[in-house]
Amino acid sequence: MSKAESVPGPDTVITFxxxxxxxxxxxxxxxxxxxxxRTRHLRRPxxxxxxxxxxxxxLGVHASIQVEPDADDLPPYVPRDFDAELRTAITAAAGTxxxxxLSGGSSVGKTRALFETARAVxxxxxxxxxxxxxxVRAFAQSxxxxxxxxxxxxxxxxxxxxxxxxxxxxxxxxxxxxVLATLWPDEVTIxxxxxxxxxxxxxxxxxxxxxxxxxxxxxxxxxxxxRRRAEQLVGDRRIRIALEHADPGVTQVLAAGPExxxxxxxxxxxxxxxxxxxxxxxxxxxxxxxxPLTVAYLTAAAPAYLTPAQRATAAPDWFAKAINYxxxxxxxxxxCLIPVPAEMGQIAGFLTADYLHQTARTIRRTxxxxxxxxxxxxxxxxxxxxxxxxxxxAERRGQLEHTITLYRLSADDGDTLAAAQLxxxxxxxxxVEELRQRADDGDEYAATRLATFLTEQDRTEQLRQWxxxxxxxxxxxxxxxxxxxxxxxxxxVDDGDTSASPQLAGLLAERGGVEELRQRADAGDVFAAIWLAxxxxxxxxLEELRQRADAGDRNAATRLAxxxxxxxxEEELRHRVxAGDVFAAMRLAxxxxxxxxVQELRQRADDGDWFAAGRLAxxxxKQSQEEELRQRADDGDxxxxxxxxxxxxxxxxVEELRQRADAGDVSAAVQLVDLLAAxxxxxxxxxxxxxxxxxxxxxxxxxxxxx
Numbered sequence: 010m011s012k013a014e015s016v017p018g019p020d021t022v023i024t025f026x027x028x029x030x031x032x033x034x035x036x037x038x039x040x041x042x043x044x045x046x047r048t049r050h051l052r053r054p055x056x057x058x059x060x061x062x063x064x065x066x067x068l069g070v071h072a073s074i075q076v077e078p079d080a081d082d083l084p085p086y087v088p089r090d091f092d093a094e095l096r097t098a099i100t101a102a103a104g105t106x107x108x109x110x111l112s113g114g115s116s117v118g119k120t121r122a123l124f125e126t127a128r129a130v131x132x133x134x135x136x137x138x139x140x141x142x143x144x145v146r147a148f149a150q151s152x153x154x155x156x157x158x159x160x161x162x163x164x165x166x167x168x169x170x171x172x173x174x175x176x177x178x179x180x181x182x183x184x185x186x187x188v189l190a191t192l193w194p195d196e197v198t199i200x201x202x203x204x205x206x207x208x209x210x211x212x213x214x215x216x217x218x219x220x221x222x223x224x225x226x227x228x229x230x231x232x233x234x235x236r237r238r239a240e241q242l243v244g245d246r247r248i249r250i251a252l253e254h255a256d257p258g259v260t261q262v263l264a265a266g267p268e269x270x271x272x273x274x275x276x277x278x279x280x281x282x283x284x285x286x287x288x289x290x291x292x293x294x295x296x297x298x299x300x301p302l303t304v305a306y307l308t309a310a311a312p313a314y315l316t317p318a319q320r321a322t323a324a325p326d327w328f329a330k331a332i333n334y335x336x337x338x339x340x341x342x343x344x345c346l347i348p349v350p351a352e353m354g355q356i357a358g359f360l361t362a363d364y365l366h367q368t369a370r371t372i373r374r375t376x377x378x379x380x381x382x383x384x385x386x387x388x389x390x391x392x393x394x395x396x397x398x399x400x401x402x403a404e405r406r407g408q409l410e411h412t413i414t415l416y417r418l419s420a421d422d423g424d425t426l427a428a429a430q431l432x433x434x435x436x437x438x439x440x441v442e443e444l445r446q447r448a449d450d451g452d453e454y455a456a457t458r459l460a461t462f463l464t465e466q467d468r469t470e471q472l473r474q475w476x477x478x479x480x481x482x483x484x485x486x487x488x489x490x491x492x493x494x495x496x497x498x499x500x501x502v503d504d505g506d507t508s509a510s511p512q513l514a515g516l517l518a519e520r521g522g523v524e525e526l527r528q529r530a531d532a533g534d535v536f537a538a539i540w541l542a543x544x545x546x547x548x549x550x551l552e553e554l555r556q557r558a559d560a561g562d563r564n565a566a567t568r569l570a571x572x573x574x575x576x577x578x579e580e581e582l583r584h585r586v587x588a589g590d591v592f593a594a595m596r597l598a599x600x601x602x603x604x605x606x607v608q609e610l611r612q613r614a615d616d617g618d619w620f621a622a623g624r625l626a627x628x629x630x631k632q633s634q635e636e637e638l639r640q641r642a643d644d645g646d647x648x649x650x651x652x653x654x655x656x657x658x659x660x661x662x663v664e665e666l667r668q669r670a671d672a673g674d675v676s677a678a679v680q681l682v683d684l685l686a687a688x689x690x691x692x693x694x695x696x697x698x699x700x701x702x703x704x705x706x707x708x709x710x711x712x713x714x715x716x
Contacts, residue, residue: 054153063124068120068124069161070121087231087242090232091122091225091226095126099126099127103187106183106186108218110190114194114367135155135157137157142167142170142173146177150684151687151688152184160191161191163196167214175221178221179221182221190222193367202216269345272339273369282323282331283335287361288314289307290346292378293382294366296386299395301360303390305388305389307359309381309389310386313385345361346362347359386399396415396418400412400427413434416431428455432455436459444458495513495516513537514529514541518540518543518544526540538565542568551572554569558585569592573585574596583597594619597613598620598621602628607628626646626653650677653677654666654674663693666680
């Protein structure tokens with residue numbers, strides 16, 4: 010029984026087990042074995058494991074407090090009130106593909122509940138835990154059936170470069186994939202809120218993803234019924250201790266949440282330096298610093314939370330002791346700060362415990378960040394995405410000086426939005442000299458804003474003295490002085506400044522200046538040729554357009570071909586194709602596709618028409634006509650070979666691509682290398698390199714550079 014088709018159905022297995030006296034939960038191991046046999050022929054995604062074999066700690070389940078040295082890593086699972094709804098949702102998602110999201114605060118048990126239910130419902134499915142959004146996008150290029158995608162703390166994936174496009178998630182769900190995710194409630198609220206008119210819709214994709222999700226809320230504390238279930242498990246001392254706390258929730262105590270707060274806020278006086286470092290980290294995250302915080306930042310910011318006496322009496326090794334205090338696990342579980350590795354034995358920075366951050370965000374919501382902390386963030390926290398969040402917080406909190414400084418840093422790093430906003434702020438704050446300096450240094454946003462400001466202030470002469478010719482032209486056009494603008498542009502072009510050619514050609518066309526456009530086009534000005542061709546069409550001067558096309562003017566030839574199609578003059582179009590006009594050939598091939606004249610398209614392709622062959626290949630791929638595509642490719646049609654290679658790559662058919670590549674198909678070789686790179690199959694890529702596949706070296710170098 011090597012194939013799934015030879016395995017009996019589930020009803021048959023259950024009936025057999027029942028006849029043999031195996032009932033209820035005792036059937037589960039047998040059904041799991043049946044599931045493994047039934048699905049063993051399916052592809053295993055790279056890096057995936059069976060759900061039942063996955064370590065919950067690696068999926069984000071918090072470590073538990075430790076009160077006995079030999080206790081298991083995690084206490085027994087306390088069934089939750091929402092388990093039945095969660096089980097139903099995951100079961101439904103498994104049927105047709107779907108996304109289930111648990112929304113709850115830190116350490117409320119959402120990740121543990123999600124894992125336990127997935128292990129019960131889908132034990133034999135593959136589970137893939139992508140490291141980042143790029144990993145999800147790579148899997149989506151060739152999704153494997155019966156796979157769970159695990160996205161704990163979904164916002165971490167949504168906020169990464171490229172994020173998770175809603176269309177990609179729809180494709181995954183349509184392929185039958187189950188996506189399981191968690192998200193804090195305030196993140197759900199922010200990302201699902203309707204767009205505000207006039208503002209940047211930064212959460213448009215996130216909003217669509219949440220619409221695709223079955224969202225289940227996880228309460229912060231146990232219900233009375235959940236506590237009764239927990240009381241039945243007090244044989245585990247950790248659960249007994251958690252139930253003895255009246256204020257925090259059971260799951261929070263199990264994750265050492267209250268102990269983290271006590272360590273931060275109520276530690277001994279001698280540990281004030283460790284508490285200051287923790288506060289500096291929590292405040293940084295509160296205003297948008299989500300990337301790891303460096304030692305340089307913490308060292309510079311922590312003194313802001315110490316008294317003068319504490320700063321004066323600090324020992325030389327105060328920071329080393331403070332970091333040790335902040336990173337020491339509480340009750341064998343979590344620590345206030347979590348080291349993030351760079352390389353072996355090296356720390357890139359520190360993150361704050363989620364539960365601690367969630368609590369600090371409430372406690373310190375209205376507390377102003379010390380000026381020294383803002384300065385430390387500006388000097389030592391150089392992360393592009395975090396800087397945008399820091400700017401928003403600084404602006405919202407009235408920290409104008411720091412806002413401008415942060416905008417300045419982002420603008421200097423090439424952030425065009427920051428450059429535009431900085432220019433606006435500089436004018437608003439009367440910092441015109443800095444605006445002028447930025448404009449002189451090549452900041453186009455500063456230049457535009459300065460020109461507008463000087464115009465508004467009626468400082469035309471000052472504007473003329475300051476602006477370059479380009480700004481002066483814009484001002485003249487804005488004031489309706491077109492002839493002066495043309496004269497200025499003409500002088501620049503005649504002096505060899507080709508950057509002025511596009512604007513000059515456009516203004517000449519606007520004025521109907523055919524003669525000058527013709528002269529400049531004949532002298533080799535490509536922009537004049539483009540505008541001249543358009544103007545000849547607009548004025549109905551078809552004969553001159555035809556003459557220019559026949560003389561080799563490609564812009565005229567392109568516009569002529571378009572015009573012939575628009576006017577239904579197909580015979581003249583064909584005549585030009587037969588005379589060797591490639592632009593007419595392109596438009597004729599397009600026309601045949603648009604009108605569904607496939608047989609004629611096929612005939613032209615067979616007669617050696619390169620463009621017809623290309624359009625036919627695209628059409629065959631679109632219509633999934635694999636057999637004809639393959640036949641044409643095997644008969645030597647290069648365009649069909651390219652289309653077939655793309656088709657096989659989209660289907661993830663690596664072996665067939667490899668066979669065609671080995672047979673000398675260059676298109677197949679290129680697509681094979683790209684597909685192996687997308688799936689991170691490094692060993693096979695190296696094999697292709699050894700076999701002489703010419704694109705393998707470039708893709709390997711690219712992957713290693715990004716790694």
